[in-house]
Amino acid sequence: MRNYRCGAPFVSRREAQQSLETLLSHDSLLLSFKMILTLCGAFLLCPSWIFQSQTTPKPPLVVTPINPSWQVIEKLISSGQLREARERLNEEIATQGETYKSLYLEALILFKENRFNESLRKLERSLALEKRDPEPHKLTGLILVVLERADTAKPFLEAAVQLAPGDSMAHYYLGRLYYTIQRFRQAASEFRRVIALDPTYVKGYDNLGLALEALGDEEVAIQTYHKAIELNEEQKLKNEWPYLNLGKFLVTKNRYQESLSLLQKAVELNPGSAEAYYVLGKVLAKLGKDAEALEALKQSTLDDPKYGEAHYLLSRIYLRRGQEDEAQKEIKIFQELKKSGKKNDVLAR
16 A cells, blocks of 8 residues: 655644635745644534535636625735735725625635634635635635545635635645545646646645655656745745645655755755644654754654654663653653654554
8 A cells, every 4th residue: 555645734723824825826825833722522513505516607707896895894804904904895895785795705704713603604604695705615625625525625716716716825735635535636636737837836846746746656756846845045035834734745765865955955945834843853763863853853842742753762762871760751751742642643554
């Protein structure tokens, strides 16, 4: 059976937050904010229409009238001025009445506030009035993947692509969804479409690399990761994922020395990445650099105290060094996290 490795989560909490700016400005990038969300409760609160089969949308609107007021509101939302955006939106509704667009903008504001189920209810009403605009479909799909409902997100994201075949971000979101549900060929196809539409989009190449790696096309995957890194450096982006994903792939091939500089760059770009520090610590340990490995792993646990894999590896290194008290402390933390149901990705892979 082919083993596959998932890079970034499909849409993490922080990525969902940043996705709002992507919806309003193509030049913005996604990627993981931490928030407490009771997924089980969110599932129960989802509107019933979400779980009904979606019909094929009508052809897209031929002409979408440009309303300067909507543009002002969208800019306020994208800049985080939510109170001002809501005030302007309420004024617009008072004079023009409620429309599918006003409902969509209300949903955007609620999404920005992490009020996902309220946002879904606004989107339901928006789509009831107009099904030919891809944006409500796209936002609905994003919210559903944040709520870990990939199965119900799929028809909305597919509708968004059908309605806006030239929207690179719609293809990107759909590709991420296909990758998450292990439809790797379809994911690769969507990511190829992304980079055809936007040849400078780093995440398009990075995620194509992940899909190709999962398909076993390893040499092309490596070339694609390097293209993502090249674009990342040209654009001076603070995006650690191309370095981390390529580094993780090389680790699976025991190419530890080659992966080292990539992982060092990943933690330089994002010092708050517990995963990047964990993988760096793992590589340093494999290279016999235990002292440096301990420092990297300690930083991983500082970045995320619930990152169980880092605690586990710390315990192994401490045991190897004869530091039994420290080893017992770390293994106890690991076992408590495991008992509480906290995900330990490395052990699951």
